[in-house]
Amino acid sequence: MKHARLVPEDVEIAGGGLGxxxxxxxxxxxxxxxNFRINEVVDSLRSEGCDVEVLSGQPNYPHGKxxxxxxxxxLGTELHPSGYMIHRVPLVLRGRxxxxxxxxxxxxxxxxGVAVGPxxxxxxxxxxxxxxAISPILQGLVGAVFRQIKGAAHVIWVQDLWPESLEETGFVRNRLALAAVERLTSFIYRRADLLLVQSRGFIGKIKAVAGDNIPIAYHPNPGDLPPVRGDIEEIPPLSLPAGFNIVFAGNLGAAQALETVxxxxxxxxxxxIRVVFVGSGIRSEWLRQQIEKRRLTNVVxxxxxxxxxxxxxxxxxxxxLVTLNRSKALSLTIPSKIPTYLGxxxxxxxxxxxxxAELIQDSNAGLAVPAEDSIGLAEAMVRLKNMPEEARECMGKAGRHYYDAHLAPARLARELISHFRYAVDRRTRLR
Structure with missing residues (x-):
């Protein structure tokens, strides 16, 4: 069985209500x-004609409030402003x-989700x-139950590797516990009709856990949809000062190698040269304290x-700017911010x-240095700033070209619908 895109990359998929x-x-x-990538994916699916509903928890991310x-x-159902249903189940809040x-x-x-979602x-x-399936993979258990109740095809879009991510972040170190997580992950994967992975590097790892009988396909994260007219104020809420501003956008978490930055x-x-962090996360306060402690006037x-x-x-x-810690699992991951950066x-x-790193280099969209190489990153900052403006513009245009060819939301929505139809056909054949 070939574990790749079920939809070839060089095949143009016609739009116009494929779903x-x-x-x-x-x-x-x-x-x-x-604010999660799945929001825009749902919008794109609906634009292609899919009838979509969502089962989710009570919103409390990232601050746990x-x-x-x-x-x-x-407990109940609400109507999204765009006109589709979101079913909400209770949650224990994340807190801090x-x-x-x-x-x-x-x-x-x-x-x-299992008890009241149906x-x-x-x-x-x-x-x-x-x-x-952002971490944890446990959400796949909810999907498995709905697969049985609804008789529907079950598709899991894997965004993180388990149990590798638990081990490498130090969240779980006990070998018996990690083995138990791997068995649970295998149980979840084997109850899917199709596994989609956000990085080709995931395929071998997931195949080893899921076995040979579950099809696996590469489906990358898309970039952001263009903002709806009227959603943006004419004057941006953040005006960057004069100078060479390097913007880090998104989650300020344990995996983002903030020490390196x-x-x-x-x-x-x-x-x-100035680094501007735009976002929040569990290390926001730590970051603020470190900036003060180190007296870094070039970090905002x-x-x-x-x-x-x-x-x-x-x-x-x-x-x-995009950074990650050095780890085997993270080296297989493509951060979801990269498609947005390219766009x-x-x-x-x-x-x-x-x-x-290979994606950035292959697309000619910028400079890449090894994870946790602070000296190399500093040199890259200076090197990029000292380049002719034309060279930097060429990088930006190359990134946008790669985005349009491979990561544009509409194209990936059509590919996703083709994956869905494959899974439906497969489930029908196996019944």
Whole structure:
């Protein structure tokens, strides 16, 4: 069995309602008004004619506080402003991100999703149950239950490797516990009709856990959809100062090698070069303290901004920065911000290994140095700043060209629908 794209990359897929008549239930613990890639994927699927509903939890990410208008133990269905149904199940809130609370946060979605999700979606037939599997993979258990109840094809879009991510982040070190997680992961994978992976590097690892009988296909994360007219203020909420501004956007977490960025900034002597963090996460406060402790005047914490205004911030950036820790699992990952960076048409600075570094180099979209190489990152910052402006513009244009050819949301939505139809056909044959 060939484990690759079920839809060849060189085949142009016609648009115009490819998903018409296809009923999709998306299972994702996190969803609008939280800011996750799956939000835009749903919009793209609906633009192609799919009938989509979503099963999610109560919004509380990233700060662990319930969003206004919601209740942690609320239960019910709401209408998204675009006109589709979102079914909400109760959750134990993340709180400030402590390990015990996070575990219960994950488990609560699975328990309530299995216990009351079928009630919320009663009388709603579907053809595909689509699980957006950011960590943890446990969400796949909810999809497996719906597969049985609805008789639908079960498709899991794997965004992270388990149990590798647990081991390499140090969250779980006990060998028996890791073995148990691997068995559970295998159990979940084997109850899917199709596994989609966000990076080709995942394929071998997942095949070893899932076995040879479950088809695996590469399906990358798309970039952001263009903002809806009227969603962006004419004056951007963040105006970058004069100089060479290197923007890091997104999650400020444990995997993002933030120490490396600060170390690199401390080595840069050019006063025009500045690193601007736009986002938030569990290490936001640590980052603020470190900037003060190190007296780094060339590092700015700008805070978190709505996704609709990010294009205006990217447009002001001299370069866009992406970093990850050095680890085997992370070297197989392509951060979801990279497609968005490519679409922004700005040169990219990457400090990471493996698949993502190769993507930046192959697309000619910027400079890549090894993960956790703070000296190399500092030198790359200076090198990029000292390049002729024409050379940097060529990098940005090359990145945008790669995005249009491979990562544009509409094209990937059509590919995703083709994956869905493959899974439906396969399930029908196996019955």
């Amino acid at each position: 018409k008549g296809l009923r999709v239930l998306v299972v994702s613990q996190h969803y609008w008004p939280e 319930i969003f206004k208008g919601y209740s942690a133990f609320g 991100g402590g390990g015990f609370r996070r575990i219960w946060n994950y488990l609560s979605f699975v328990m309530f 009630y919320l979606t009663r009388g709603k037939p579907c053809d595909v149950v689509f699980v957006y 600060l170390d690199a900034a401390s080595h840069v002597q050019d006063p025009d 914490l700008a805070g978190r901004f709505p996704s609709a205004v990010m294009p205006s911030i990217f447009a002001q950036a001299s370069a866009l 922004a048409g700005r040169p990219i600075l990457a400090c990471l290994d493996g698949e993502a």
